[in-house]
Amino acid sequence: MEEHLDPENWESFRKLAHTMVDDVLDYLKNVRKQPVWTPMPDSTRKYLERELPLDGSPPEEVYEAFKTHIFPYNKGNVHPRFWAWVQGTGTPMGVFADMLASAMNPNVTIGEHAAMYVDQQVVNWCKSIMGYPEDSSGLLVSGGSMANTTAITVARNTMLLNSRNAGLQQFEKQPVMYCSAESHSCIIKAAEMTGIGKDGLRKIDVDASFKIIPEKLEEAIHADLDAGFMPFCVVANCGTVNTGAIDDLKAVYAICKKYGLWFHIDGAFGLLAILTDEYKGQLAPASLADSLAFDLHKWMYMPYDVGCVLVRNKENHRNTFSITPNYLLQQERGLASGPESLNNYGIELSRSFKALKVWMSFKEHGIRKYGRMIAQNIQQARYLADMIDQDERLERLADVPLNIVCFRYKGAVTDENEMNQINLELLMQLQEKGIASPSSTILNGRFAIRVAITNQRTEREDLDVFVKSCIQLGTSIASVKK
Numbered sequence: 001m002e003e004h005l006d007p008e009n010w011e012s013f014r015k016l017a018h019t020m021v022d023d024v025l026d027y028l029k030n031v032r033k034q035p036v037w038t039p040m041p042d043s044t045r046k047y048l049e050r051e052l053p054l055d056g057s058p059p060e061e062v063y064e065a066f067k068t069h070i071f072p073y074n075k076g077n078v079h080p081r082f083w084a085w086v087q088g089t090g091t092p093m094g095v096f097a098d099m100l101a102s103a104m105n106p107n108v109t110i111g112e113h114a115a116m117y118v119d120q121q122v123v124n125w126c127k128s129i130m131g132y133p134e135d136s137s138g139l140l141v142s143g144g145s146m147a148n149t150t151a152i153t154v155a156r157n158t159m160l161l162n163s164r165n166a167g168l169q170q171f172e173k174q175p176v177m178y179c180s181a182e183s184h185s186c187i188i189k190a191a192e193m194t195g196i197g198k199d200g201l202r203k204i205d206v207d208a209s210f211k212i213i214p215e216k217l218e219e220a221i222h223a224d225l226d227a228g229f230m231p232f233c234v235v236a237n238c239g240t241v242n243t244g245a246i247d248d249l250k251a252v253y254a255i256c257k258k259y260g261l262w263f264h265i266d267g268a269f270g271l272l273a274i275l276t277d278e279y280k281g282q283l284a285p286a287s288l289a290d291s292l293a294f295d296l297h298k299w300m301y302m303p304y305d306v307g308c309v310l311v312r313n314k315e316n317h318r319n320t321f322s323i324t325p326n327y328l329l330q331q332e333r334g335l336a337s338g339p340e341s342l343n344n345y346g347i348e349l350s351r352s353f354k355a356l357k358v359w360m361s362f363k364e365h366g367i368r369k370y371g372r373m374i375a376q377n378i379q380q381a382r383y384l385a386d387m388i389d390q391d392e393r394l395e396r397l398a399d400v401p402l403n404i405v406c407f408r409y410k411g412a413v414t415d416e417n418e419m420n421q422i423n424l425e426l427l428m429q430l431q432e433k434g435i436a437s438p439s440s441t442i443l444n445g446r447f448a449i450r451v452a453i454t455n456q457r458t459e460r461e462d463l464d465v466f467v468k469s470c471i472q473l474g475t476s477i478a479s480v481k482k
């Protein structure tokens with residue numbers, strides 16, 4: 001008897017699958033009525049520590065276990081009042097596109113098949129969004145971290161010649177790159193992984209609005225040149241994770257031109273604001289950058305995971321990664337013909353059909369609607385900031401240049417330490433009571449409650465509920481502390 005892994009009984013599996021579809025749709029339709037987050041009970045924690053199953057169980061039982069132990073204890077970023085870190089919400093079409101992609105299950109690296117062309121078309125659409133030239137190149141990757149790392153690797157291999165062969169030890173002068181003190185931690189990882197090292201990454205000071213100070217950047221480059229280092233790359237922020245600050249892209253571009261440095265932008269979420277009328281002028285210099293990194297699972301609301309890296313000069317991109325072992329040779333005809341292998345443009349070889357959810361979602365909604373959704377989130381952040389500014393019990397802790405609001409409960413408290421403690425407790429209660437899920441950060445030593453809105457389900461009313469709860473809970477925590 002030969003075995004396989006398809007259902008023993010297709011008809012009962014079909015029934016189960018239909019139940020799953022219905023459960024998913026009910027879940028998404030009614031998510032607003034649920035708590036944002038529910039802490040896991042010990043029974044579930046124990047269940048999820050059980051040992052490797054040696055023998056199988058019926059599909060219905062497996063699904064029951066999912067419904068009991070996994071489904072109810074979601075992270076919550078599908079909920080309208082989830083604003084922690086920077087996380088997207090997903091959409092129903094995205095969910096089912098992922099199902100279709102999984103059913104087709106192509107490995108989208110090489111070959112003559114539709115998924116390769118869908119992938120290519122989505123990358124071309126991304127170039128068009130960013131105003132990148134048609135002959136530029138790009139790759140869909142798992143997210144912003146991978147996109148930034150890929151771009152910085154291209155920067156290294158392009159600017160530091162022969163790095164692929166001889167590594168960085170060939171250089172007498174140590175290569176250095178620049179970002180701001182507010183840059184995302186993945187830039188540090190990228191510097192470490194590309195051999196530049198943390199010591200080769202200069203974190204330039206920011207101004208009171210958390211934007212890089214161009215004069216300081218130029219000073220640092222001068223100092224490095226004088227001291228015998230080899231500057232090669234600057235990473236500008238378009239939407240920092242702490243406050244949403246957008247560096248002066250034009251000024252950074254001018255400095256890169258002047259000193260012949262690679263100009264990269266980490267625009268994980270912020271770059272997508274280029275789709276709004278208000279920001280498209282400010283973000284237009286993105287089209288001049290040597291490389292861009294951004295996510296589609298944050299402010300384009302796609303289910304995880306999908307990000308994108310674009311490289312202005314295709315040859316630079318290709319020369320960084322191209323490698324053709326015998327088992328990946330392309331042919332004139334047949335399955336191994338078709339577009340060039342994507343293995344030549346990135347780190348990953350096997351790639352999922354993540355392009356499908358982007359393709360179907362763009363077609364479903366049209367890019368104009370995405371622009372309106374992003375503008376709506378920005379308006380909601382300003383609405384929240386206004387409510388905070390108008391209430392004496394609350395204090396805003398940073399500008400709101402985009403979609404992120406940092407603030408704290410203040411009440412009559414004057415002691416900074418006490419204020420930090422009260423706000424930490426406030427954050428815990430908001431989350432544990434399932435009211436809302438903001439996250440936190442520390443700005444100039446002050447503990448801040450941080451709301452980042454990349455949520456297609458948020459409505460103003462959600463922010464009203466949130467502010468009311470902050471005041472109520474904050475007041476009660478502060479009175480207990482006394």
Ligand SMILES: *Cc1c(COP(=O)(O)O)cnc(C)c1O
Binds near residue numbers: 145239295307
């Ligand atoms: C989220 C984020 C990243 C990392 O992207 P992932 O998709 O989480 O890997 C990098 N930079 C910024 C500014 C981000 O917000």
